[in-house]
Amino acid sequence: MPYGNSAQTDLLIVGAGPAGLMLAAWACQYDIRFRVIDNKATRVGTGHADGLASRTLEIFDSFGLVHDILKDAYRINEICSWNPDPDRPDRIKRTQRAKSQPHGLSRYPQSILNQGSIEQILLDYVKAKAGVEVERNTSPQTLDVDEAACDDEDAYPIVLTLKTHDEGQDEHHTTVNAKYVVGCDGAHSWVRRQLGIAMEGDVTNRHFGVMDIVVLTNFPDVRQSCVIHSKSGSVMTVPREGRLLRLYVQFAETKQGEPFDRKSVTPQAILEKARPMFEPYTLDFRICDWQSVYTIGQRVAKQFSYKNRVFLCGDAVHTHSPTMGQGMNVSMQDAYNLGWKLGSVLEGTAKREILSTYNDERRPVAQELIDLDRRMSDFYSQGPSENSSKYAAFRDSFSWFLSGVSVAYGPCQLVAAVADDHADNNNAAAGTALRDGANGTVHLNEDSNRIASRPGLATGLTIGRRIAPCNIVCQAEANVVLLSDKLPSNGRWRVVVFAGDLTSSSQWDTVKELGCALESICRIYTRSPKDLHSVVEVILIHSGTHDSFTLLDLHDIYHPDNGDEGWDYWKVYSDDAAALSVGEQSTAYKQYGVDEKAGCVVVLRPDQHVAYIGLILDDKALDRFFAGNLRPVKRVTNVTQPAAS
């Protein structure tokens, strides 16, 4: 723990669960000092969360970690719905097999892996990348914010005292001054309580028993995720790695005010409760890996941040039932939204004002989660129903949210609104977003000096939503690559130049002019004069074949000169995947709905969300967009953190 005794830190992360560690993974990408504290002695072992949505896996992929997860994860492709057999209502019968989610939403299926493995993958990453380890047995005791200093970029306005309890030793107390603090400290968040931020919503009196067992049964769908509605109650089953099966068993409903003895929910008690629900099939176990009890409730915090200095992620600001398998996902996605904003502000490459978008972008997602969760937990609590007998249709109404790939942010400072002269497109795009429900409650922040997007130039993209992966061909290497592999989470913004038809000399000239403008933008914001693309990276995708022109004839910004290392050959791609026999996938221009002659320009945020769509000719809009969000970097750094590996 190199900074265990540092009195000053740029970023203090309270809580080393999935949200806190995801934030730490982002912090590794920046030249900043950060610490992670956790009040527990170890990471999670058995049990806890296990659902991984497609978008979460895409995020792990962007850190190069997805294979570590997929090699052990269980993939949910199909869900079986069981209901009372009409002929023998005391027995269950399979009524439907439902697809987990529509094909093509993501490269990654909905998957299942225990929380402990996910935490370990992130712990290993953060240690290897930045040399930072979690400071365990450490909890904050006091938190004070010097409000007068909150707008001073060089200040450390937050003072915390920390208590550390070493095993077999006395407690000791230290003080830390932080520029930013993020509370990822769970449903009973200490940080949230210090800020006096209230949770809104209710807790019900419905209790579910949960356990991970190595099951012994003749139930035929034991290795598929199942939704079981029996006359005796409902069960949700989730197969896991290592032969484990997670059971969520409807256990009891208490009266208002009546106490519930959670200790009574033993594995054996859950088994006894579940057995009649599985009739006519047997149910037993000899190995129980973990057991818990959930009382259904839905609550969301009134605000997710305080003075843009203290932030809250995950369970600290939203709690709900486990029935959608979303908890760990939305928590990590909160942190994924926040991490690059904090990193770039701390490093001095972005304006402090962007931090307010965290609350504006993530609170509506949490509200949506809560609303859907209420529907889903009712579905489990209210017995066999129209929805349980037509489960596939019921599930379809959730899958866009469950996958995590449909969330669309903005419009806001970081996501350029739609141009007035494209009002129709505006309505169409907003309609899409609203229909998907992801940003229905986002309010337009009218006071920002905002530029306008033209979504009609890329009808396959949604402004504010993450860009879907697509096969493209590296111009220099003639290899098929995924665009998403070129968008790792390293803090860079990307200007993706859909250059159109470069065999047209007028288009060639236009793209060359854009190159001049882009070079100027890259030069203003770069962190390093040796790497013009270090903050704003330019990627070019043209619509022709990969042998239709010579790469080095393009403007230098499309193949930067890296000195002794020669040209950078990995910025230019062609929409030529079909020619390289990769099969039936649609081409990039078709998939993104971009005109193959005229092209367009798309700006992607460091989190791969579409920030702006515009004309190639309109480089002034790019100037204004980046001027509104980024800052020319001060070239002197006083950070003494050792170089990351």
Next chain:
Amino acid sequence: MPYGNSAQTDLLIVGAGPAGLMLAAWACQYDIRFRVIDNKATRVGTGHADGLASRTLEIFDSFGLVHDILKDAYRINEICSWNPDPDRPDRIKRTQRAKSQPHGLSRYPQSILNQGSIEQILLDYVKAKAGVEVERNTSPQTLDVDEAACDDEDAYPIVLTLKTHDEGQDEHHTTVNAKYVVGCDGAHSWVRRQLGIAMEGDVTNRHFGVMDIVVLTNFPDVRQSCVIHSKSGSVMTVPREGRLLRLYVQFAETKQGEPFDRKSVTPQAILEKARPMFEPYTLDFRICDWQSVYTIGQRVAKQFSYKNRVFLCGDAVHTHSPTMGQGMNVSMQDAYNLGWKLGSVLEGTAKREILSTYNDERRPVAQELIDLDRRMSDFYSQGPSENSSKYAAFRDSFSWFLSGVSVAYGPCQLVAAVADDHADNNNAAAGTALRDGANGTVHLNEDSNRIASRPGLATGLTIGRRIAPCNIVCQAEANVVLLSDKLPSNGRWRVVVFAGDLTSSSQWDTVKELGCALESICRIYTRSPKDLHSVVEVILIHSGTHDSFTLLDLHDIYHPDNGDEGWDYWKVYSDDAAALSVGEQSTAYKQYGVDEKAGCVVVLRPDQHVAYIGLILDDKALDRFFAGNLRPVKRVTNVTQPAAS
């Protein structure tokens, strides 16, 4: 080095290059004692071999290591051919772009990664899996074989003295008694020389300069592999990870007997030689990572083994030019062929006689390699030609061999010949193998008690060749998986039951009867009564949908009872991938040419090569096949090696 001082070892591997380490990867799969010694102080750093054929990547995949390679490797998709420009013969001009290999040969493309990285991946694997580290600075001094004891299974008939030179210390000598020794000690193999085995073939007087540089050039195809024939000589270029470019530059041809000053082949000298070959393009570098010189020659050892106690792999038995990028591949494939045979004989599950198949199977491959290499090195040495101007067609005549996936072994003890009543099929299959050139020189060993295959039952498979991957659906989990992922290199033989149409009650009964026979086979040969599948594993693939019957209704051998862990749900698959929207891939039955009603039985060796194809009804043939190769295991083990992780 837990066994560094052990006087007895089951297997001593001499040389820790790619071949030796591949052998060690196999050794980890068995409960045997093995040591690896190497006379050098460290693994290879820069340079050396770098080509990885598709089959080699499949092999790494079978050990779970392919992602470690692919994340850094360069993939060769297309090769550019350059020849003198007819209008300006002193300049070169691109004449063709050739596909590296036909689409669909393998899931993995031809790739490039430096030898040091590959060695490191294997070193890490062997250490993690078996706790074995290479004993460095250690070379054998004497080797004696007690020929009288060679047929005694319990004997350690080989005695070696080893010299170890610790840094800053004196040399010390130790003696080791080994059951088996494998020389993976390179072109100047000490082990081969002790055995008095001669190399046959010639060395030419043609010298190529080789170097890895970070190139500075305006040559447009710098990031593609190129074949350049200029008026000034020929160059082969191979891009690599980390911006490196490998150049093979035709350097000099000396007269017979004339000495060649290899020291004159400096990086600067290679650059000067290459520059006119690249005209009109510039060529320079400031970083040279590695440099060497190759003198073209083709030689192969007269035999690959001695008394079936000492074996030779890789460069120790075949040397050739680097022009096909095959050296590291064929070397590792030698070891991959040998490793499971040695492991299973040492563990007592296979008969010692199978060891003679190593020489019979691999020497013809080496001979083929040598013959092709002669053609390919002539192509580079003899200037612009018909072949260089029509490079794509020329390359096509090599690609089946280059990919490594077309090698077909046998017929031999381990590969059941074709039945006489299928003479037509016999000729057809043999014709395929011969046309591919892989086993043209294998002689039928007439004295073995051999069973007959019926290749007509699986027309998409070739007897003796590795089975190609195919998507199948896990019956229990409704997930699409690759058959190859179910065939890891863990030492198990597989009986793949293509069960046909299980909705037919007669077929159901037939498959049930086969289940009884298979249970008996599994029980005879298993290493552990708790895991019937530990030596012969049964996998069932039926042609119906994944919901067409209940898995537990099948014979138990298709879903073994694992006690407290319940049933094993991962042995039964359906040919239902299309239903799960995986796209246009052909189904398993179509791809393998198996009748969807009647099915067939295919036996796969531990190295995934097809050993036998027969009728479901003919379980007697399976009895005989396994009785010919395997041994019931003695249940008492006197091996004290600590448990592998």
